[in-house]
Amino acid sequence: MAVEEHISQIRSGLTYQLSDQDPEETQEWMDSFDSLVESQGTERAQFIIRSLLQRAGAKSVGVPHVTTTDYVNTIPVDQEPEFPGDEAIERRYRAFMRWNAAIMVHRAQNPAIGVGGHISTYAGAATLYEVGFNHFFRGKNHPGGGDQVFFQGHASPGMYARAFVEGRLSEEDMDGFRQEHSKEGHALPSYPHPRSLPDFWEFPTVSMGIGPANAIYQAQLNRYLQNRGIKDTSDQQVWAFLGDGEMDEPESRGFLQLAANEKLDNLNFVINCNLQRLDGPVRGNGKIMQELEAFFRGAGWNVIKVTWGREWDALLEADKSNALVDIMNQTPDGDYQTYKAESGAFVREHFFGQRPETKELVADMSDDEIWNLKRGGHDYHKVYAAYKAAVEFKGKPTVILAKTVKGYGLGSHFEARNATHQMKKLTMEDLKGFRDHLRIPITDEQLEADLYSPPYYRPSEDSDEYKYLMERRSALGGAVPSRRKETSVKLPLPGDKAYAIAKRGSGKQQAATTMAFVRLLKDLMRDKEFGHRIVPIVPDESRTFGMDSFFPTAKIYNPAGQNYLSVDRDLVLAYKESPQGQLIHPGINEAGAVAAFTAAGTSYSTHDEPLIPIYVFYSMFGFQRTGDQFWAAGDQMTRGFIIGATAGRTTLTGEGLQHADGHSPILASTNPAVITYDPAYGYEIGHIMRSGLDRMYGGNHADPNVMYYLTVYNEPISQPAEPENVDTEGIIKGIHLLKEATTDGPRAQLLASGVAVPWALEAQQILADEWGVSADVWSVTSWNELARDGMNADAEVLIDPSKARRTPYVTSKLESTPGPVIATTDYMRAVPEQIRPYVPGEFHTLGADGFGFSDTRAAARRFFKIDAHSLVVQTLQSLVERGEIPADTAVKAHAKYDLNNPNAGKSGNAGGDA
Secondary structure (H helix, E strand, C coil), X not given: CCHHHHHHHHCCCCCCCCCXXXXXXXXXXXXXXXXXXXXXXXXXXXXHHHHHHHHHHHCCXXXXXXCCCCXXXXXXXXXXXXXXXXXXXXHHHXXXXXXXXXHHHHHCCCCCCCCCCCCHHHHHHHHHHHHHHHHCCCCCCCCCCCCEEECCHHHHHHHHHHXXXXXXXXXXXXXXXXXXXXCCCCCECCCCCCCCCCCCCCCCCCCCCHHHHHHHHHHHHHHHHHHCCCXXXXXXXXXXXXXXXXXXXXXXXXXXXXXXXXXXXXXEEEEEECCECCCXXXXXXXXXXXXXXXXXXXXXXXXXXXXXXHHHXXXXXXXXXXXXXXXXXXXXXXXHHHHHCCCHHHHHHHCHHHCHHHXXXXXXXXXXXXXXXXXXXXXHHHHHHHHHHHHHCCCCCEEEEEECCCCCCCCCCCCCCCCHHHCCCCCHHHHHHHXXXXXXXCCHHHHHCCCCCCCXXXXXXXXXXXXHHHHHHHHCCCCCCCCCCCCCCCCCCCCHHHHHHHHHCCCCCCECHHHHHHHHHHHHHHCCCCHHHEEEECCCCCCCCCCHHHCCCCCEECCCXXXXXXXXXXXXXXCCEECCCCEECCCCCHHHHHHHHHHHHCHHXXXXXXXXXXXXXXXXHCHHHHHHHHHHXXXXXXXXXXXXXXXXXXXXXXXXXXXXXXXXXXXXXXXXXXXXXXXCCHHHHHHHHHHHHHHHHCCCCCCCCCEEEEECCCXXXXXXCCCCCCCHHHHHHCEEEEECCCCCCCEEEEEECHHHHHHHHHHHHHHHHHHCCEEEEEEECCHHHHHHHHHHHHHHHHHCCCCCXXXXXXXXXXXXXXXXXXXECCCCXXXXXXXXXXXXXXXXXXXCXXXXXXXXXXHHHHHHCCCHHHHHHHHHHHHHHCCCCCCXXXXXXXXXXXXXXXHHCCCCCCCCCC
């Protein structure tokens, strides 16, 4: 690689491609600028430079966009604010926390336990957190409402260590780290898991990339609450602590434009740039801080670099030739990592020794003094200045790039080593060296008593350290992290009137279940006491789902309003944006929509303001694309409705393989927090929605922290009115008898869900009219819940074998029904197969297994053999095998219906928008 090419990767490259035709004149300009800085300061110099750049543009002088700056601190020394705290005392108790964090993980490595843990991340980031805890992070008792802080997942031992020093956790709690059931009552989960520690953690972050995404949408939700008049969030900040390696995740960078476009100056990213991934350097041949600076600047963020500690200030001031800055700019991260794993003498030779003038800069410094030249992320003054500048900056979100050393202070075996992320044990030599470095008042005898049980350290409550620490937290509004388990706001749930439309049916018209749902949602949103709490979230498919009717009334949320003349302004359903808009429209962005869903669905906890997010999406692009985020949403105890619209493998005609969802209920079944339904009719949807609202927001259910997933379809069908004496319990629990057979003959039971229910009704009629078979039709609203209930019944026996086995719900429904049971859906066989162990007697399933494809509904259903006639043939085959009808009956039916010919399919119509 040429030198110029190498430099261009790690510097802004403002001048290296241009020749200097008059070096003497250039030097005069430089001298003049230096004189300006020395006489009037950097702030005046910034104004002059910006004015010159503005004039250059006006004169058509080409000046490249500056995406990176020199590899030095963004905030000049003369613009640093005075540090307001007692740095000495803060450093003393920070040492206690760093010690306790490491000892907690080390004690968990007792050979009898060996549950793992990470100590190097927090060791390197302790200053970043402590400056925040002491001066910035507001708790829930703060008059402004408190901040939301997304802690870096692997740094969790540091948060536990602080809570221990504060007295929030006991020594027994600390020893319960990563032993959530064996130390029940005194257990700490490995990472920030709200579901595991619901009064402590707020945000799950350790699945990398989800923290940054959710933090951005949390900041958006704060402004949404403000703009819609639900809560004043103007004094609340969102902080997200991230690793530089984590920024390689697409989700970490994928939503930056939202934060910039919406001017979320309530959002602060703090990226711990220790230059290391889990196994090696992030950019060994490059510079991750420079790369991130360019990326965030280009995305419209305010960027603050905290590169060097105060010990470098005098050297940089003396660097008149810029030789030191040039070396800083050109040194790749792989070398910076190596320097911190070596010694002061090594740094003198290999870093400063690159040029005579930089070697001279440190000629009077000892090797120890050179080794003590710290990185900016370990300097209280530099970090405080960056945080203060971030919270005071207006108009843009801020990212702070703080350079640190992974494993800082843990000793030479840990600091900056490639394997430090996996290192969890300290030798006796490490323990003593770490203790001495931190000046912890623990004796050699205490350490030597048991290598795996070195003592924790907590100052007495009358000590200066404890008093200062607690005074700072009190002034900032209480403990952080801390989670509110439940809202104090009692939500008035809608009454019967809101559900009337769902019970009514579609009359002479046909309506897809998507439309039935949208009509119900519209009435729920009209409820005066409740409707404004609903947050519809749709990633740019509102018209597909018939939700464009929301545009003129509910409007689309945009904090800037609508400052353009809409092309469809004359239409009744014109696109309309507003700061008070209710509908969140993330664009073609399912991952962003789930992040918005999570923020809104946990507002009951973060803001004490319950919201009901209703995320409507193209079914295929739900759990398949964003399953990890839904898992984190479950961890965060999100509440709300997930609507998989345009569902089914054959119902979405013409769209093809990557749009045909035949498996999302199976994916959803893997999430314990998701309650999955596949309703066939509007009245079923009404009962499910009402039950869900009562469970999640009624305040009486033992487990309200769930998400309801409903699949709905775009195929118009005749929606029946709710029958009298409808089996509401069966709809909620997962199965109800829809239509009994009215003829005599061999008996069978037909089970179907969602869009397949009309096929079962069609098959019932064909079986009666053409084959003399008497079949009952059941609507299975939830295969998943029936299976979950059955598995729970099995598990209960193992918990207490003395109790009689409970009969699963689906078993109780079918155990007295005669004949074989045959099930069909618009999903793969694995969906109905979930209930096989709990179906009494003979059970057969049909399914759309394999990839989907583009074709008509009828042809696709016949190809997969899930349609009405396939259901008929399978029923007849089952009765043949039971000896209840002649042996050739199924063969005749197969030939009669030309079952292997897709063109012979008849189940379905061509209506509905794709």
